Amino acid sequence: MNIATLTLKLAIGSLLLLVIGVTGTRAEVFGYQTGLLMFSLAGLLSFISISASALFTRRAKQEKDRQRLNKAALIALPAIFFFSISLFHGAGAPLIHDVSTDTQNPPEFIKAATLRKPSDNDLHYAPANIPLQRQAYPTLKTLESSHTVTEAQKRAYKIASEMGWLVYYQQEGHIEAQARSFWFGFIDDIVIRIQVTESGTKIDIRSASRVGKGDLGANAKRIMAFSELFNQDDFI
Structure with a gap:
């Protein structure tokens, strides 16, 4: 040959x-x-x-x-x-698969645990992620809004739908959804927490991969894209 x-x-x-x-x-x-x-x-x-x-x-x-x-x-x-x-x-993404805008008190999943297999990653946010996330994604932060909880939730739901996420659970101040990677179809679970503040509401987002030690930066990019849309005044 x-x-x-x-x-x-x-x-x-x-x-x-x-x-x-x-x-x-x-x-x-x-x-x-x-x-x-x-x-x-x-x-x-x-x-x-x-x-x-x-x-x-x-x-x-x-x-x-x-x-x-x-x-x-x-x-x-x-x-x-x-x-x-x-x-x-x-390139440059840390070896983590769970990213949150609030690293001290990450939003908790309610429904996602029932959708994951025993072999999938657990939903415990590892404290060791905090310095890695802060170094790689220093701009990730809680969103501040003048909206009421109801208004913020409607806005968050619409953005999630626009981004192609499948919302599978929600209650007041809480939304859970999943997103699939384009190539392999890997599933990431997303939780959005909306809390009342003196000036309106604050919104925290957490995105966690079901499989793999790393996510190639996908979870952080997803949260950044959501945050950018949420902060757009002209987004209806």
Whole structure:
């Protein structure tokens, strides 16, 4: 087997690992660890394929080998693209999976515990997260509002819906929802707590991943996006 043929097979392998890893994880055919391993291997094989193609295409003596190397580079593009995007989005994110605007008294989940599997992360906010979160996301803070609890809750619910979250539980001053990651379909649980203050209300948001030690910054970005929308005067 020559270099061109081997490179093409590695590229095809990267694409297969990418598709199987993602679809298998979303369908819960296997655990997320297996899916992430396959995703990482897909990225590695695609990198090797593209590197080999760049290195050997001009050196190949036969036209069919050059065609195979070019084809390998194209087939390997999806895996290297999505793997690179994941690395870029998660760059600098701390190894935590539970983020809250109030780290001293995080909002408590009520319904989420009944929706999680025994193997999922528990809902205890670890004190060790506090310095890591503060260093990585210093702008995360409690939202202050002049709205009443009812008004703030309606606004929070609308924003959650606009952001594509599935709200599965609420009571006065309390909303719980879930969000799925685009790629693997990982579920994160979100709780919004609304409390009365002298000037109106204060709103705290907590977002926690069901699986994994880290979240590539997804939970913090979700809270930041929610906070930005909530603070927009023109958001109805």
